[in-house]
Amino acid sequence: MTNSLPIPVIVNGAGGKMGREVIKAVAASPDMTLLGAIDHNPAYLEQDAGTLAGIDPLEVPIMNDREGLLAMAAQEKQLGVMVDFTHPDSVYDNIRAAIAYGVRPVVGTTGLSPTQIQELAEFADKASTGCLLIPNFSIGMVLLQQAAISASRYFDHVEIIELHHNQKADAPSGTAVQTAQLLAELGKTYNVPLVKETEKLTGARGAEAGEGIRIHSVRLPGLIAHQEVIFGAAGQIYTLRHDTSDRSCYMPGVLLAIRKVVQLKTFVYGLEKIL
Ligand SMILES: NC(=O)C1=CN([C@@H]2O[C@H](COP(=O)(O)OP(=O)(O)OC[C@H]3O[C@@H](n4cnc5c(N)ncnc54)[C@H](OP(=O)(O)O)[C@@H]3O)[C@@H](O)[C@H]2O)C=CC1
Numbered sequence: 001m002t003n004s005l006p007i008p009v010i011v012n013g014a015g016g017k018m019g020r021e022v023i024k025a026v027a028a029s030p031d032m033t034l035l036g037a038i039d040h041n042p043a044y045l046e047q048d049a050g051t052l053a054g055i056d057p058l059e060v061p062i063m064n065d066r067e068g069l070l071a072m073a074a075q076e077k078q079l080g081v082m083v084d085f086t087h088p089d090s091v092y093d094n095i096r097a098a099i100a101y102g103v104r105p106v107v108g109t110t111g112l113s114p115t116q117i118q119e120l121a122e123f124a125d126k127a128s129t130g131c132l133l134i135p136n137f138s139i140g141m142v143l144l145q146q147a148a149i150s151a152s153r154y155f156d157h158v159e160i161i162e163l164h165h166n167q168k169a170d171a172p173s174g175t176a177v178q179t180a181q182l183l184a185e186l187g188k189t190y191n192v193p194l195v196k197e198t199e200k201l202t203g204a205r206g207a208e209a210g211e212g213i214r215i216h217s218v219r220l221p222g223l224i225a226h227q228e229v230i231f232g233a234a235g236q237i238y239t240l241r242h243d244t245s246d247r248s249c250y251m252p253g254v255l256l257a258i259r260k261v262v263q264l265k266t267f268v269y270g271l272e273k274i275l
């Protein structure tokens with residue numbers, strides 16, 4: 001419908017690296033309106049969300065008032081959406097709070113445990129509230145994961161290396177965990193050792209993520225977000241690699257998720273499920 005009201009969007013983590021990108025993307029989308037901007041960092045409080053994001057003022061101040069803004073969104077005629085790019089320690093409570101107010105969460109924050117994800121899925125499904133948890137919003141990563149699934153039919157040995165900026169709180173990355181899960185779900189065990197391996201330094205062989213798949217995490221200034229999935233077989237190596245050079249790469253996925261989540265009544269994990 002062309003004459004429907006814009007989707008009211010709250011951005012949680014509004015002052016952060018991803019939050020600012022989301023504010024720009026929402027402001028540039030005629031079918032959305034920025035209803036509120038949340039951040040707990042005192043340096044951002046009361047600043048205009050648009051100005052902080054580097055665009056014209058939006059007359060939306062950054063506030064540390066999640067409950068107040070969710071209550072406001074619950075009053076809107078159109079279903080509201082809360083986009084969350086905060087921190088692994090707070091995202092679980094943020095999602096539960098949004099669902100409790102009937103506000104649809106679109107979540108990019110990583111670092112939730114499998115148990116937490118299961119609990120959130122049950123909570124959203126029980127409330128018949130759409131909720132999207134997307135470890136990676138870039139189309140390039142979805143394509144990499146699909147290529148990895150195809151390759152795993154022919155390769156029995158694989159390791160994952162993820163490389164990120166050194167302000168990242170969680171390791172391994174949510175994307176690497178999801179990539180390993182997608183490969184592990186295919187019903188085979190990888191990397192059966194040929195010799196007895198001994199780690200002379202703890203962690204040298206990375207973290208075991210199930211079915212023998214190992215993840216290695218690199219953190220350095222100068223990086224943004226990068227991932228390699230390396231397959232090996234006798235006499236050959238097949239490497240899949242994704243590199244980001246700007247966080248704008250995630251925005252088409254975030255906007256798609258905002259538009260989709262208001263049509264959903266269940267919990268959905270992964271961008272590939274809504275493409
Ligand atoms: N799914 C995807 O495609 C992507 C996911 N991510 C994930 O998104 C998350 C955020 O990343 P990024 O933007 O780089 O991180 P930043 O640290 O740049 O931004 C997070 C912002 O949220 C604030 N914040 C943290 N906790 C709370 C809280 N409880 N209430 C309100 N505000 C809070 C932080 O404030 P302060 O710094 O003071 O704590 C900060 O301003 C990470 O988990 C990251 O892995 C990132 C990129 C893509």
Ligand SMILES: O=C(O)C1=N[C@H](C(=O)O)C[C@H](O)C1
Pocket residue numbers: 110135136164168172173174175176224225226
């Ligand atoms: O912290 C980041 O930057 C990113 N986090 C997500 C993850 O943990 O997978 C997505 C992307 O890798 C960027």
